[in-house]
Amino acid sequence: MLRLFREDLRAVLQNDAAARSTVETVLAHSPLHAIWIYRIAHALYALGLPWLPRLLSAFARFGTGVEIHPAARIGRRFFIDHGTGVVIGETAEIGDDCVMFHNVTLGGTGKHEGKRHPTLGDSVFVGTGATLLGPIRVGRGARIGAGAFIHMRDVPAETTVVGVPARIVKQDGTRVDAELPRAAAGETAP
Numbered sequence: 001m002l003r004l005f006r007e008d009l010r011a012v013l014q015n016d017a018a019a020r021s022t023v024e025t026v027l028a029h030s031p032l033h034a035i036w037i038y039r040i041a042h043a044l045y046a047l048g049l050p051w052l053p054r055l056l057s058a059f060a061r062f063g064t065g066v067e068i069h070p071a072a073r074i075g076r077r078f079f080i081d082h083g084t085g086v087v088i089g090e091t092a093e094i095g096d097d098c099v100m101f102h103n104v105t106l107g108g109t110g111k112h113e114g115k116r117h118p119t120l121g122d123s124v125f126v127g128t129g130a131t132l133l134g135p136i137r138v139g140r141g142a143r144i145g146a147g148a149f150i151h152m153r154d155v156p157a158e159t160t161v162v163g164v165p166a167r168i169v170k171q172d173g174t175r176v177d178a179e180l181p182r183a184a185a186g187e188t189a190p
Ligand SMILES: CC(C)(COP(=O)(O)OP(=O)(O)OC[C@H]1O[C@@H](n2cnc3c(N)ncnc32)[C@H](O)[C@@H]1OP(=O)(O)O)[C@@H](O)C(=O)NCCC(=O)NCCS
Pocket: 082, 101, 125, 126, 127, 128, 143, 144, 145, 146, 147, 148, 160, 161, 162, 163, 169, 170, 175
């Protein structure tokens, strides 16, 4: 757990241009506090504790504006900048080295049961205000532009997607203009 905490801290120091010092970041970077509290809540959730994980998550939301369900699975070195308004749902999965700004939603559509939230591969970037809905897959290295809206569409690896509804504007660094493929999970509830 301490190793995870240290890696999360290092991710802030590496990614946040405004991070001045380790002490200041530990004391004042509220999205980092939210991630640390999530890591404790997730460990307690995995042990099967009934209400404490949700209580911790509610406490983190109150103090940081970041709401992460304790059952969500989040990889190493996760960095959230600013944080307020981030919502990460119960069955969301996030790979290693992902970056996310404020007001991002990894949510459900309301039509699915079981796995109903997005899965992000490693090194995914999600800009401020992006909304990703449903059990969709976002491939490794994808970049989701600020304000993008994605509903039941998968995002291929190494693409940049922007807009409402989101479209692919870059693939492997080359400018393109293409639709996102329908989510492999399908439009209907499993
Ligand atoms: C999408 C993003 C990651 C850039 O990725 P990129 O691969 O470097 O893409 P580019 O900047 O080359 O843009 C490619 C095209 O998408 C457009 N575009 C970029 N970001 C966009 C956005 N958020 N919404 C709509 N269009 C966007 C560009 O205008 C460009 O279109 P054009 O070629 O027709 O002019 C970046 O623009 C972005 O949205 N970052 C989020 C930053 C953020 O959340 N900041 C919060 C700070 S508090």
